[in-house]
Amino acid sequence: MRRVLLPPTISAEPAPAGAGIVDFGGASMGTTWSARVALTPGAMAAGVPLRAAGLQAGLQEQLDQVVREMSHWEPASDLGRFNRAGACTWHVLPAGFLEVLKYALEVARATGGACDPCAGLLVNLWGFGPTGRHDEAGFVPPTARDVATVRAGMAGRTVELDAARKRAFQPGGVQLDLSAVAKGFGVDRLAQYLEAQGCRHYLVEVGGELRGAGFKPDGQPWWVALEEPPAPGAGRAGEIAVALHGLAVATSGDYRKYFMQDAERRPHTIDPRNGMPISNALASVTVVHESAMAADAWSTALTVLGPEQGLALAERKGLAARFLLREGKGLREILSSRFQKMLEEE
Structure with a gap:
């Protein structure tokens, strides 16, 4: 029996009469992005004919801006310059960079440092x-x-924010890595851009993280199946389809980027508290949230915390979270109470 996750509130506004789905897409952040938008022929936004080429360029620019500000792969990015800056210096940050860093530091405090943007080293x-x-x-x-040497060098070095002056303090040697938050922020930027262009019915995605609003032209919401890690046995958790109607979804797992060392999986998610790749039997954590940035950050943070501490924090924060644990050759599912309340069976 298929299970479906529904949003707490549903808008009564249908897709525009006569609308069709127009697809956009490209590359960014080392992955791909896509947008599906319900548009009518000759649709208008702010009184201007809405041309597909203009939307394509505008959507791409939203992600290009995120890369220019927050990429740790681009030496010329604002983040790259911050990471190379001298000790005890303040730096004015672009608004997006400041917003993402502020949220990432809040998650770091809430998790006792389990998901820390200052752990780039x-x-x-x-x-x-x-x-x-x-x-x-x-x-x-x-x-x-x-590992011990790097952690000792990081000890006591704290990035501080001065929100009033839109700046951040580099204590010296701190390497920011916002990859656990920036991709979700990019998804939100795509959604916000479409909203600003008068588009209310869309599904946007960057590297598998999604956010949707409104309806498709056939009156259905934007249904997406939750990602599930491969399992060699029959013990799969079972399909869950989510109606992304004013919701976003992000999944963090140990099965995408990793290497094997002495027959042990070394995932790309690092626990800054011990300096090691996670090893807590969690295959993945999915978070459903109104904000893709929040879903992105919390899916990573809960993955690091593990099933017990992660579930406890999800309950305290009221997060809709799905944990998949490796057990033998199968997967065991644990759901937060918020997730369960949104779940129905067909």
């Missing part, structure tokens, strides 16, 4: 940064001493 050490990657020839995994 550890990400790089394990071969998941822009250089010295685990999939390049000559990579050697760090030793326990290597």
